[in-house]
Amino acid sequence: MLKQFSDLGINEQLQQSLIDLQISEPTDVQKKAIPVVLNQKDDLVVLAKTGTGKTAAFGLPLLQLADIENKDIQTLILAPTRELGQQIYKNLESLASNSTEIKIVSLCGGTPIKPQIEALTNRPQIIIATPGRLVDLVKREAINLKSIKYFVLDEADEMVSALKEEVDAIIKELPKTRRTLLFTATMPGYIKQLVQNYMSKHVVHIEADMETVGHQGIDHQYVVVEPIEKLEVLMHFLNSREGERGIIFCKTKAAVNKLAKNLAINKFSSGALHGSLSQGIRDRIMGQFRDEHIDILVATDLAARGIDVKNLSYVVNYHLPDTYDAYVHRSGRTARAGAKGLSLTILQEEEVIDIADFEDELGITFKTFKKADAQSIEENNTLLWAKKIFKTKPNREVSEDLKAKIKTIFHHLTKEELVDKILANYLAQNATVIPNPEGAKKHKKKKQ
């Protein structure tokens, strides 16, 4: 018999929200984790694949356990990035839409702290935070964590490694009697050891959705390119996926900026996301991406973990990820909730040997992505650029006066001559966009 949310002990208000959200059946991780959280006894370490519903696996039972008679903060959820924190907040809000008496407050950085201090005076039962901001609030004595009963670390492996200092500072403020619930898709051996130090009660270990070896639904492919043709191959791929949506991962913020600029010049519907942008811009780009106003997100590993955007059919590794786990998280942005997706890694010749390591370490098999020959890539990219120009709407912000002046410049040209000039301009622009080998060498030399 299939277990339903009601069988797991989820109450009617939350069941109604699930109906509203058109979520009909619990996933494996939800079936396994919900009863344990509701039992109010044990600590919990949950290992479950990307995109299998971990947020609801702790969100549903913790919303149910929220005691509205109790005006103290009862649940603390920590996330590694502001974007993920906000996403968890929104998910919990929508799960709680029929439990209106529950108050949830998001305490992520990058936004003014005063409104958050204000919001805390409303006595929320549940808070979602990023570590830096929460430490700040504790230092200001704007928050008291002594009443916490449930402590959730999402992306637990990242939290106890990269953000260990802040997490340790926060744990010092928590009562020993609390329950600790850790959720993650990846758990390197050394982290597994470390994690034991964070638990105070008997620990239940749950592994869910793991019986399917590899990352079900993800098609792993790689393509070998010369440095000079990397951008061209990427654009050719993006053109072949016109109307689809995905994320392109780069190694550095500077590389994200550069690639996003190149894609913008070539009229791709794209935006950049990394940690040096203001939170306002980060929120705007994420909003546009979620609302499908832009199709392509160019990002650092800021977007690698937890981010759940609907209908992403591909992920591109424009640079190799640093770790095997980073590959798991990046590629896990596609093929979510049972969907299919492609994870394409673009490599240079000397990096090909790494592919075998990824295969061995992660138990996956890469197929080779067949790139077209240089000439057809260029032709194809140019044709699609022309189509995009055709579809471009006139810019109303340009004054009539300026338009008239520009028209006089081109006045004496025939249509054919005008097309020739626009095309030549496009090709020249692209030539400057793609670094030539000389330039690449010079750059390398400079770095050494």
Added chain:
DNA sequence: AAAAAAT
């Protein structure tokens, strides 16, 4: 070495 997280 780079990314994230506080201002």
